Amino acid sequence: MDPLARTAYVEAGARFADVIPKAAPHGLAPLNGSAPHVGVVAYTLGGGLALLGRSHGYAADRVRAMDVVTADGRLRHVTVESDPDLYWALLGGRDNFGIVIGMEFGLVPVARLYGGALFFDARQVPGVLDGYRRWTATVPTEMNSSAALIPVPDDPQVPEPMRGRLAVVNPLSPTTVEDAHAFLDRLFGDLQPWTAGRSSTSWATAATPTAAASAPPTPPRTTNG
Numbered sequence: 001m002d003p004l005a006r007t008a009y010v011e012a013g014a015r016f017a018d019v020i021p022k023a024a025p026h027g028l029a030p031l032n033g034s035a036p037h038v039g040v041v042a043y044t045l046g047g048g049l050a051l052l053g054r055s056h057g058y059a060a061d062r063v064r065a066m067d068v069v070t071a072d073g074r075l076r077h078v079t080v081e082s083d084p085d086l087y088w089a090l091l092g093g094r095d096n097f098g099i100v101i102g103m104e105f106g107l108v109p110v111a112r113l114y115g116g117a118l119f120f121d122a123r124q125v126p127g128v129l130d131g132y133r134r135w136t137a138t139v140p141t142e143m144n145s146s147a148a149l150i151p152v153p154d155d156p157q158v159p160e161p162m163r164g165r166l167a168v169v170n171p172l173s174p175t176t177v178e179d180a181h182a183f184l185d186r187l188f189g190d191l192q193p194w195t196a197g198r199s200s201t202s203w204a205t206a207a208t209p210t211a212a213a214s215a216p217p218t219p220p221r222t223t224n225g
């Protein structure tokens, strides 16, 4: 990692969980997706639709160079200048053009961010999706978010408050806490989330699955910290 140049180099096999904690102390982050255990190289070769994609774009657009073994057995150091066609084809074409053994890419500045998850009852889904669509058109590009319909089974193994519910919206923003609160309060008008966990935290903490998994359900409209 080169914090001054804001770049990182990974070998094939590295996961975002390897990169995020090394970048965070420098106030930097990779453009990772929703799962830290996903491999950096394959994710990026597929385009890389990032959690911070609205504000920072696709991960593939941050790639500076790739070390690639092509079908003729040659090891090539591929940049946009050295092999523009191969560089273009790999970033999006993924596995049809060679084995990428290492990749250098740019990091983005992320000191802190504010985010969480809003859980809604299944009966509210049509209104929530409509409200979410309208909301995304009004917030600035720094406000990244996603909406997912995740059926949670009505099963004794699931914590009681979550059984038979849906997780819907994940706002995530490197704005100030005050701004984030204001954006969230505008989010759904009369629709109240069943439960909302909100926190201001570092990118490394937010992107670590154990932190998210251990966050306890909180009462509606409650600030976690």
Ligand SMILES: Cc1cc2nc3c(=O)[nH]c(=O)nc-3n(C[C@H](O)[C@H](O)[C@H](O)COP(=O)(O)OP(=O)(O)OC[C@H]3O[C@@H](n4cnc5c(N)ncnc54)[C@H](O)[C@@H]3O)c2cc1C
Pocket: 012, 013, 032, 033, 034, 035, 037, 038, 039, 040, 041, 042, 043, 044, 045, 046, 047, 048, 049, 050, 051, 094, 095, 098, 099, 100, 101
């Ligand atoms: C839980 C989860 C969440 C996800 N979230 C997102 C997200 O938010 N945004 C997003 O864009 N994507 C997301 N994805 C999709 C993910 O980016 C792709 O599935 C990616 O291909 C996973 O790569 P892998 O290395 O983990 O898997 P692998 O199965 O190891 O690799 C997938 C394929 O990539 C190719 N490949 C792997 N390594 C190389 C290499 N070194 N050189 C050339 N080709 C190679 C191969 O064809 C391989 O079959 C998610 C996937 C999961 C499972």
